[in-house]
Amino acid sequence: MVLVLAIGDLHIPHRAPDLPAKFKSMLVPGKIQHILCTGNLCIKEVHDYLKSLSPDLHITRGEYDEDVRYPENKTLMIGQFKLGLCHGHQIVPWGDLDSLAMLQRQLDVDILVTGHTHQFKAYKHEGGVVINPGSATGAYSSITYDVNPSFVLMDIDGLRVVVYVYELIDGEVKVDKIDFKKTATTQSAH
Amino acid sequence: MSTAAAVEASSMPRKRFSGLRGVRWRIDLGILPSSPSASIDDLRRVTADTRRRYASLRRRLLIDHHPPKDGDASPDLTVDNPLSQNPDSNWGRFFRNAELRKMVDQDLTRLYPEHHGYFQTPLCQAMLRRILSLWCLQHPEYGYRQGMHELLAPIVYVLHVDLDHLLQVQKPYEDCFNDEFDGITSPENNLFSNYKVKRASDWDSGIETENTHHIMSDGRSLDEIDPDTRDILLLSDSYGAEGELGVILSKKFMEHDAYCMLDNLMDGAQGVVAMASFFSPVVGSSTNLPPVIEASSALYHLLSIVDPFLHAHLVELEVEPQYFALRWLRVLFGREFCLEDVLVIWDEMFSSSNCRLIGDDVEYNFKVLCSPRGAFIAALAVSMLLYLRSSLLATETATTCLQRLLNFPQNPDTKKLIEKAKSFQELALVSNIVPSSSQRDSNKGRFRVSSGYSLPSGSAFPVPPLHVVPDSYWEEKWRVLHKDEELGEQSNSDQGSAKKKLAEKLSLYRTKSEPLKAKSALNQSSIRQILFDDVSSDIGAVENHVTSACCEAPINSNNLNVGDFPVVLADQRSSDWIGDETLLSGDNSVVVSKFVYPHDIGNEHEIDSVKSSVTSNSFLSDNDEETFNMEEPCSQNVSNELAQDAEATSSHVADAVPDQRETPIHWKSFAGIFQWFWKFGRGSNEASRESQSSSDARHTNKDSFDTTTCEGTDNSCGVNKRIEVGDKKMIHTLRNLGQSMLENIQVIETVFQQEKGKFDSLDNLSNNILGVKGQSTAITLKELRKVSNLLQEM
Numbered sequence: 001m002v003l004v005l006a007i008g009d010l011h012i013p014h015r016a017p018d019l020p021a022k023f024k025s026m027l028v029p030g031k032i033q034h035i036l037c038t039g040n041l042c043i044k045e046v047h048d049y050l051k052s053l054s055p056d057l058h059i060t061r062g063e064y065d066e067d068v069r070y071p072e073n074k075t076l077m078i079g080q081f082k083l084g085l086c087h088g089h090q091i092v093p094w095g096d097l098d099s100l101a102m103l104q105r106q107l108d109v110d111i112l113v114t115g116h117t118h119q120f121k122a123y124k125h126e127g128g129v130v131i132n133p134g135s136a137t138g139a140y141s142s143i144t145y146d147v148n149p150s151f152v153l154m155d156i157d158g159l160r161v162v163v164y165v166y167e168l169i170d171g172e173v174k175v176d177k178i179d180f181k182k183t184a185t186t187q188s189a190h
Numbered sequence: 191m192s193t194a195a196a197v198e199a200s201s202m203p204r205k206r207f208s209g210l211r212g213v214r215w216r217i218d219l220g221i222l223p224s225s226p227s228a229s230i231d232d233l234r235r236v237t238a239d240t241r242r243r244y245a246s247l248r249r250r251l252l253i254d255h256h257p258p259k260d261g262d263a264s265p266d267l268t269v270d271n272p273l274s275q276n277p278d279s280n281w282g283r284f285f286r287n288a289e290l291r292k293m294v295d296q297d298l299t300r301l302y303p304e305h306h307g308y309f310q311t312p313l314c315q316a317m318l319r320r321i322l323s324l325w326c327l328q329h330p331e332y333g334y335r336q337g338m339h340e341l342l343a344p345i346v347y348v349l350h351v352d353l354d355h356l357l358q359v360q361k362p363y364e365d366c367f368n369d370e371f372d373g374i375t376s377p378e379n380n381l382f383s384n385y386k387v388k389r390a391s392d393w394d395s396g397i398e399t400e401n402t403h404h405i406m407s408d409g410r411s412l413d414e415i416d417p418d419t420r421d422i423l424l425l426s427d428s429y430g431a432e433g434e435l436g437v438i439l440s441k442k443f444m445e446h447d448a449y450c451m452l453d454n455l456m457d458g459a460q461g462v463v464a465m466a467s468f469f470s471p472v473v474g475s476s477t478n479l480p481p482v483i484e485a486s487s488a489l490y491h492l493l494s495i496v497d498p499f500l501h502a503h504l505v506e507l508e509v510e511p512q513y514f515a516l517r518w519l520r521v522l523f524g525r526e527f528c529l530e531d532v533l534v535i536w537d538e539m540f541s542s543s544n545c546r547l548i549g550d551d552v553e554y555n556f557k558v559l560c561s562p563r564g565a566f567i568a569a570l571a572v573s574m575l576l577y578l579r580s581s582l583l584a585t586e587t588a589t590t591c592l593q594r595l596l597n598f599p600q601n602p603d604t605k606k607l608i609e610k611a612k613s614f615q616e617l618a619l620v621s622n623i624v625p626s627s628s629q630r631d632s633n634k635g636r637f638r639v640s641s642g643y644s645l646p647s648g649s650a651f652p653v654p655p656l657h658v659v660p661d662s663y664w665e666e667k668w669r670v671l672h673k674d675e676e677l678g679e680q681s682n683s684d685q686g687s688a689k690k691k692l693a694e695k696l697s698l699y700r701t702k703s704e705p706l707k708a709k710s711a712l713n714q715s716s717i718r719q720i721l722f723d724d725v726s727s728d729i730g731a732v733e734n735h736v737t738s739a740c741c742e743a744p745i746n747s748n749n750l751n752v753g754d755f756p757v758v759l760a761d762q763r764s765s766d767w768i769g770d771e772t773l774l775s776g777d778n779s780v781v782v783s784k785f786v787y788p789h790d791i792g793n794e795h796e797i798d799s800v801k802s803s804v805t806s807n808s809f810l811s812d813n814d815e816e817t818f819n820m821e822e823p824c825s826q827n828v829s830n831e832l833a834q835d836a837e838a839t840s841s842h843v844a845d846a847v848p849d850q851r852e853t854p855i856h857w858k859s860f861a862g863i864f865q866w867f868w869k870f871g872r873g874s875n876e877a878s879r880e881s882q883s884s885s886d887a888r889h890t891n892k893d894s895f896d897t898t899t900c901e902g903t904d905n906s907c908g909v910n911k912r913i914e915v916g917d918k919k920m921i922h923t924l925r926n927l928g929q930s931m932l933e934n935i936q937v938i939e940t941v942f943q944q945e946k947g948k949f950d951s952l953d954n955l956s957n958n959i960l961g962v963k964g965q966s967t968a969i970t971l972k973e974l975r976k977v978s979n980l981l982q983e984m
Contacts, residue, residue: 026273027273031272031273164272166271166273174268175268175271177267
C-alpha cells in the first residue's frame with residue numbers, strides 16, 4: 001500500500017507559472033510516501049513544494065534544472081520493486097522505447113520512470129515497465145506544444161503495482177488505471 | 191479437581207458462573223441472558239449469534255480497497271483513485287482507517303506496560319487494534335478517543351483469565367475431552383495451548399492433550415461432577431449447542447466476545463450508563479451538558495450530601511469535578527487502581543444493573559444516577575474522595591488538590607472502598623429523584639440541586655456574587671425537573687444576568703417597603719397577597735414561569751426564596767450549611783440533611799418544625815426524595831407527612847453527615863418559615879405581604895451564616911402554621927409574624943455585626959459579597975422593622 005508519485009517536467013517558472021489548481025488540490029501531504037521526480041522543476045521553490053508533499057523525494061537532473069547537484073540517474077527499492085529514475089534527455093532518440101529498455105537493463109530495475117517528452121506513456125516491456133509521467137504543468141516541450149498536464153501515481157502493493165494516471169483534459173481531471181504484476185521468479189512485469 | 195468451582199459453590203448466595211469473570215460480565219453487560227433458568231444451551235446460542243454478527247461486521251469493514259479482479263466492474267476512477275478528495279471513495283475510507291489505526295496504535299503501545307507480557311504482545315495488540323478500529327468505524331459519531339483502549343483491556347484480560355481457569359478445570363477431565371479413541375490420537379490433539387503470557391497456537395476448545403501424569407478413571411460421567419465444574423465443562427464442550435461457535439470460553443473467538451462486551455459497555459445496552467457518551471462532547475438531550483460533565487456534577491452532588499465539608503472545601507478551591515473525574519469516569523477507574531483491583535471493582539459495578547430505575551415521568555437530577563450502576567460509579571468516586579479526605583482538606587490550592595486526586599495512592603483497601611460505595615449507592619439513587627407531586631415541589635427540589643452548584647461558578651465570578659444562577663435555571667424551576675442544568679449553567683452563566691438579578695433583587699427590596707406602607711389600610715388578605723406578590727417578584731425570579739395558575743405568586747416567591755439561598759450560600763462555605771441533624775422534638779422533627787445547598791429548606795418540613803419551638807438547631811431537611819405535598823392546604827397532614835419524611839431523611843442523613851454547624855440552620859429555618867408562609871398564603875389563596883418582608887428578612891438572613899439563633903423564626907413558624915386554618919387566625923398570625931419578624935430582625939442585626947467581623951477573615955470574595963449584602967441588609971432590615979411593626983398593630 002505504498003503510494004509513489006511520479007511527476008516531472010514542470011518548467012516552473014520558465015514555461016509555466018504553476019501546477020494546475022485541480023492538481024494542486026489533489027496533492028495533499030500525508031497520502032504519498034515517495035516522490036520520483038524526473039527533473040526540470042526548475043527552481044528551488046518547486047523542490048520545496050514537492051518536499052512538503054512527502055519527505056522522501058528523489059529527483060534526477062533535467063537540462064533546465066537550476067540545481068546542478070541532482071544526479072543523472074537514480075535507483076531505489078520500494079516494496080518488492082526496483083525503480084529507476086532518469087530525466088530522459090540523455091537517451092537519444094528521445095522517448096524511444098528500445099533505448100529506454102537499454103537504460104532499464106543497464107540500471108537493472110523493474111520500473112523505469114523517465115520524462116522529457118512531456119507525453120504520458122506507460123509500456124510493459126520485456127523485463128519491466130517504462131513509465132513517462134508527462135509534464136505536470138502542461139509546459140511545451142522541444143517536440144510539441146500540445147501538452148496535457150499529467151502525472152502518475154503508483155500504488156505498490158506486494159508484487160502488484162497499480163498505475164493511476166491523472167490527466168487534465170479540457171479542464172477536467174481524468175483518471176486511468178493500469179495494473180502490472182510482477183512475477184516473483186522471473187522478475188518481469190506482468 | 192475443581193477447586194475454584196468448589197469454592198464458588200460454598201459461598202452462598204452466589205451468582206451463576208461467579209468463578210468465571212468473563213461469563214459473569216457478559217451476563218451483567220447484557221450479552222448473555224441473565225435469568226437463572228437460562229440453560230447452557232441458551233447461553234451458547236446467544237454467544238454464537240453475537241459472534242456471527244461480529245464476524246460479518248469484521249468482514250464488511252475491513253475491506254480490501256483493491257478490486258479483487260482486474261476485470262471487475264471497476265469503480266469510477268475519478269472517484270476511486272487514491273488522491274480522490276471524495277470522502278465516499280474507497281481510498282478515502284482507506285486513509286481514514288489508516289489514521290484511525292495510527293491513533294489507536296499510539297494508545298495501545300502504552301497500554302498496561304506493567305503487564306507487558308500479555309498486553310504488549312503483537313497478537314494481543316493486533317486484536318485490540320482490530321476491535322477498537324471496528325468499533326470506531328461502526329460508531330463514527332464517537333470516533334476514537336483516548337481511554338477506550340483502557341476500557342477494552344480489562345475485558346480482554348478477564349476473557350484470557352477465564353481460559354486459564356478453564357484449562358485448570360479441564361485438566362482432570364481431559365480424558366473426557368480428547369478425541370482419543372482406541373489409543374490413537376487424532377492429529378489436532380497434538381496442539382498445545384499455553385496461556386501463560388505467550389500467545390497460544392490455535393486449539394479447538396475442549397479438545398486438548400497434555401502430557402498428563404495421572405490418568406483419570408474412565409467411566410466418570412458428567413453427572414458425577416459438581417454443578418459448577420459441569421457447567422464450565424458444558425460451556426466449553428465443542429460438541430454442544432452451536433458447536434464450536436457456541437463454546438462460551440473460547441480462545442478462537444476471544445476477539446468476538448471482547449468486541450461484544452465493549453460494545454455493550456459503550457452502548458449501555460439500553461441502560462442508563464453508556465460509556466460512549468462519556469467520550470462524546472455532545473450535550474445530552476435533556477441537559478445542556480456533556481454527559482461526562484453531568485456525571486462529574488452528579489458525584490459532586492453526592493459528595494455534598496455525604497460530606498458537605500469536603501465538598502465545600504473542594505468547591506472553594508475551585509476544583510471542578512471534571513478535572514479529575516474525567517479520567518476516573520472515562521476509564522471507570524481503570525487508571526487509578528492496579529489491574530486486579532480494577533477487576534474487583536468492575537465486578538461490583540457490573541453486578542449493579544444498568545436499568546433505569548425511575549419512570550419516564552419522574553424528574554431526576556442526574557441522568558447518570560438513574561440506574562444502580564451509575565449510582566455505584568458515583569458512589570465509588572465519592573468513597574475515593576473520602577479516602578483522600580484528610581489530605582485533600584489539607585491542600586491549599588487547586589493544583590495540589592488535583593495532584594493528590596490524580597495520583598491516587600497505590601494500594602488502597604479496595605474492599606473498604608467498595609463497601610463504602612455500596613452504602614452510598616442507595617443514597618445516590620434516592621437523592622437523584624426529585625419529588626414531582628407538584629410543580630412547586632419539583633421546583634424546589636430542582637433548586638436544591640441546581641443551587642448546590644451555583645457555588646463553583648459563583649466563586650468564579652468577581653462581581654455578581656449573589657446571582658450565579660442563570661435565567662434558564664429559573665425557568666426550569668417551573669418546568670419538569672432537569673437535573674444538571676445548573677451544573678453546566680452555572681459555569682456558563684453570564685455575569686450579566688446575574689448582575690441584573692442582583693440589582694433587581696435589591697431594588698425590589700426597596701420598592702417593597704413602599705407598597706407595604708401604603709397598603710397598611712388594606713385588609714389582611716389583600717396585604718398578604720401583596721406581600722406574597724412582592725416577595726415573589728422580589729426574591730429575584732426574573733422570569734416567573736408560573737405554571738400553576740392560582741398559586742402563581744406564592745409559588746414564585748417560594749421558588750425565589752429558595753433560589754436565594756443558593757446564591758447566598760454561594761458565598762459561604764457550604765460546610766456551614768451542612769446542617770446538623772438535630773431532630774426537633776415534637777411530632778414534627780425536622781432534620782436538616784445538608785447534602786446540597788439548602789434550597790428548599792424543605793419548606794414543607796419547615797412547617798413541621800414550626801410546631802415545636804425549635805431551637806436554633808432545627809434544620810429543614812431538603813431531601814428531594816420526599817414528596818412535598820405542598821398542595822395540601824391542610825398543614826397538619828402535610829406537616830405530618832413531612833415530619834415523617836424529614837425524620838426518615840434526617841436519620842439517613844444523620845448517618846452520613848458529620849457534625850455540622852448551626853449557623854446555616856437559622857436562616858434555613860427562617861427561610862423555611864417564609865416558605866411556609868407561602869404555603870400559608872397558597873392555602874388561603876392569598877399572598878401575604880408578610881412573605882415579602884419575611885423574604886426580605888430572609889434575604890438578609892442569608893448573609894448571616896453564623897446566626898446563632900432562630901428561635902424567633904421558629905416561633906413565628908409555629909405561629910404561622912396554626913394560622914393557616916382560618917382567616918380569623920390570620921390576624922393573629924400576622925401579628926405574630928410581625929413579632930417574629932422583629933425578633934428576627936434583631937437577630938439578623940446582631941448576626942450581621944458578627945458577620946462583618948467574621949467576614950474579614952474570609953476570602954475576598956465573601957467580603958465583597960458581604961459588602962454588597964451589607965448595605966442591602968441594612969436597608970431590608972429597616973423595612974422589615976416597619977413591616978413587623980405594621981403587622982403587630984393588626
